Structure formats: structure tokens, C-alpha cells
Amino acid sequence: SQTIHQWPATLVQPVGSPLSLECTVEGTSNPNLYWYRQAAGRGLQLLFYSVGIGQISSEVPQNLSASRPQDRQFILSSKKLLLSDSGFYLCAWSVLGTSYTFGSGTRLTVV
């Protein structure tokens, strides 16, 4: 069966520090991978998606970047965090036409 792992579950980081969130998928090949952010009181915002290794598309210009070094690994990064980067980050995978499956999320607080 397919599973998705996302870590860490919570993270408190100072302004200006770097960020690395990792997401891995098991039980499927060549999935589409996604990073979403959910800010307090707002809906889910698509940040990045990837249809293959090394292929990253950005939906919203911002302080973040994403990489896909392996077929089932998706990484969200920042060189210098801003207060506005705080939020709940969710990784997801899908194969076109099927349902999306989400990870358990990372609560990021930038202080």
C-alpha cells in the first residue's frame, strides 16, 4: 500500500535561519508531488509541484524553494526564514486522475 511520510511534525525556528522539510512516498512510482501551506485562518495554498525528478514548478513567488532529488523524495527549503513563513506545511502525492494523499503535516513557527 502507498504511504507518505513527512517530518518533522513541529519546528520552531528563528528568523533568518535555514529550513529543510522532507517528504517521502512509498508504494508508488513516478508520482506527482506537491507542497501546500495552510496559514492560520486561510485556505490551503499550493507552493510547489513536481511531475518528475528535478522538475519543479512554483505557484507562488516567495522565500522558499523545492527540490526532488529522487523519484519519491520531495524537499522544501529556505535559506533565510521570515516571520511570514510560519504555517502548516503539507506534502501530498497523486497520480493524475486519482485522489490526492496528504502527509501528516509540519507545524512551522518562525520566531
Add this chain to the structure above:
Amino acid sequence: KQEVTQIPAALSVPEGENLVLNCSFTDSAIYNLQWFRQDPGKGLTSLLLIQSSQREQTSGRLNASLDKSSGRSTLYIAASQPGDSATYLCAVLGGSQGNLIFGKGTKLSVKP
């Protein structure tokens, strides 16, 4: 640009009631529509997926309908229970890259 709206934003009902959550979308050229549940501080759990060619899907006490031409979907929950308390999110899949666009959700509270 696709926009998804969910009404109401919040709903409180007594246990045992049947209820309907509404979702509307502006661009009817969708591939499918998915309903999710989110518990506080948790990730999203998929409830039902309706393909664009389908009219409804059922899972247990949940029934989701889709009227693509009018840009509407409803999630019907029968005999609500306190354990149904959560935020329910509607999302549509469309566009050349197949990205999921979400509504802001309906926060449901079922009182014992």
C-alpha cells in the same frame, strides 16, 4: 482562474441530525472533485472522490454529489455524530498540470 467557495464557514448541529455542506466552483472544466476531512493540527484525510463524469459517490454515512454544469457539489452526512466534528474541505482538480484547488472549508461541530 478557478475559485472554490464553501458555505457555510462554520456549522453547529446536535447529534443525530442530517446535514449538507456546500461547495461551488467557478470553472466547470474540472477533472474531478475531492472532499477531505481535517482534524485540528492534523493532515487531510480523503473522504470521497468524484470523477467529472460521475454524479455522486457514497461511503458509509457520507454521500457527495456533483453537478459540474452548475459548478456545485454537496456533501451529505447522515445521522451526525460528535466524532464527525472536524473541518471539511472541498477541492477541484483542473488545469493542464492537474493541480488541486481548495475551498477554505466548513468547520463542523456536532454537539452530544
